[in-house]
Amino acid sequence: MDPRTSILIGSITCGLMALVLTVLARATPLPVPGMRRWVLGSWLVFLALLLLGLRDWITNLGSVTLGNGALILAYIVWLSGTLEYGQRRIRWVPWLLLSALVTGTVTWFVYVDESYRARVVIVAGLCAVINARHAFVVMRMLGQHQRSKALGTSLTTTWLAVLTVVYASRALHAIALPQGNSGLLTQDAIQILYTGGFTVCNLMLVIAFATLASDHVRARIEEQVVRDPLTGALNRRALFEALELELQRSRRYGRKFCIAMLDIDHFKKVNDQFGHLVGDRVLASTCRRATSLIRPNDVFARYGGEEFLILMPETTLESAMQAAERIRGEIGSNADDNLPCITVSMGVTEWCADDVSAESMVARADSALYVAKANGRNRIEIAGS
Numbered sequence: 001m002d003p004r005t006s007i008l009i010g011s012i013t014c015g016l017m018a019l020v021l022t023v024l025a026r027a028t029p030l031p032v033p034g035m036r037r038w039v040l041g042s043w044l045v046f047l048a049l050l051l052l053g054l055r056d057w058i059t060n061l062g063s064v065t066l067g068n069g070a071l072i073l074a075y076i077v078w079l080s081g082t083l084e085y086g087q088r089r090i091r092w093v094p095w096l097l098l099s100a101l102v103t104g105t106v107t108w109f110v111y112v113d114e115s116y117r118a119r120v121v122i123v124a125g126l127c128a129v130i131n132a133r134h135a136f137v138v139m140r141m142l143g144q145h146q147r148s149k150a151l152g153t154s155l156t157t158t159w160l161a162v163l164t165v166v167y168a169s170r171a172l173h174a175i176a177l178p179q180g181n182s183g184l185l186t187q188d189a190i191q192i193l194y195t196g197g198f199t200v201c202n203l204m205l206v207i208a209f210a211t212l213a214s215d216h217v218r219a220r221i222e223e224q225v226v227r228d229p230l231t232g233a234l235n236r237r238a239l240f241e242a243l244e245l246e247l248q249r250s251r252r253y254g255r256k257f258c259i260a261m262l263d264i265d266h267f268k269k270v271n272d273q274f275g276h277l278v279g280d281r282v283l284a285s286t287c288r289r290a291t292s293l294i295r296p297n298d299v300f301a302r303y304g305g306e307e308f309l310i311l312m313p314e315t316t317l318e319s320a321m322q323a324a325e326r327i328r329g330e331i332g333s334n335a336d337d338n339l340p341c342i343t344v345s346m347g348v349t350e351w352c353a354d355d356v357s358a359e360s361m362v363a364r365a366d367s368a369l370y371v372a373k374a375n376g377r378n379r380i381e382i383a384g385s
């Protein structure tokens with residue numbers, strides 16, 4: 001297939017994929033950060049490929065200047081979309097200045113000092129830099145967000161890396177070898193390879209962004225299934241799953257673990273005195289503060305109402321009591337900003353070999369909590385086994 005056909009087919013396919021991405025962005029049940037920029041970038045790629053494919057049929061200003069300008073802008077907009085996806089912001093000024101400078105220089109090498117080689121080196125070089133930066137951002141930032149194993153992340157990283165290699169090779173080729181100075185639409189093997197390569201990469205990237213968006217929606221929905229929306233803590237269902245898993249582990253390896261039931265004292269009074277909205281904020285704040293005081297592999301869940309449950313794997317009763325005391329002391333000693341002072345009571349219990357179910361352990365912790373309430377509140381009681 002000759003380069004013009006491959007670029008024009010690439011343009012039409014990218015246009016169709018951009019359309020699919022646009023529909024997806026409108027139809028997605030949850031907003032995906034960065035999606036609108038990926039859509040815009042995809043339309044820019046469609047436009048750029050169309051203008052580049054029409055070389056010799058339209059003016060150089062339309063094909064070379066606008067075509068290359070749109071392509072560079074598309075990659076910057078894609079990069080900004082991915083940064084937004086990872087809750088980061090792009091620094092527009094340097095990127096836009098660089099793209100304006102390159103587009104201006106390309107125009108110079110069309111009208112003032114005609115040189116295809118110089119244009120290729122500059123445009124392919126900048127595209128390689130932007131896409132390398134983009135691949136780096138996906139690997140680092142999304143890896144940190146623990147989505148590194150998601151399909152969208154791997155697809156995006158792979159195709160950005162391939163696109164970077166294609167552009168970098170094209171720029172180096174134009175510098176080093178005589179064939180590198182042949183025109184964009186020249187029918188030689190090298191040129192066909194490059195145009196085909198970058199067309200496929202652009203297409204695969206639009207697909208990769210759609211996959212990233214669907215990964216995001218799936219992750220959010222999965223999170224909503226296991227988390228309490230008010231406090232962000234795990235919900236009761238996820239708690240019992242974690243408890244059952246810990247029970248199985250303890251039965252098999254005989255490892256001790258503890259649970260603590262936490263209840264806010266006289267929480268009804270908070271609601272009655274300050275209103276339910278303040279009550280809700282107190283619940284969220286209690287959850288945040290308690291979570292910050294436990295170990296990362298402890299499980300903190302909302303058991304119901306103003307009751308929370310903490311699962312502490314591989315923890316002796318003594319250590320569990322220390323953790324519980326830390327939480328009780330910290331929450332009772334000072335209030336979160338502009339919220340009423342509260343105290344909490346807790347019931348703690350340790351796993352024993354007779355525990356047949358999660359429910360029996362929870363019932364024991366609940367009884368200990370009941371004793372703590374009966375003994376005056378703002379205290380911790382240990383359940384007998």
Ligand SMILES: Nc1nc2c(ncn2[C@@H]2O[C@H](COP(=O)(O)OP(=O)(O)OP(=O)(O)O)[C@@H](O)[C@H]2O)c(=O)[nH]1
Pocket residue numbers: 230263264265266267268269271275276277278279280283304305306373377
């Ligand atoms: N704001 C708010 N209040 C809630 C929520 N869930 C439960 N509650 C309230 O929590 C209060 C619990 O009251 P009680 O069970 O009497 O317990 P308490 O007032 O904390 O008294 P003790 O536990 O005995 O110290 C009730 O008034 C519920 O309406 C919630 O999601 N938001």
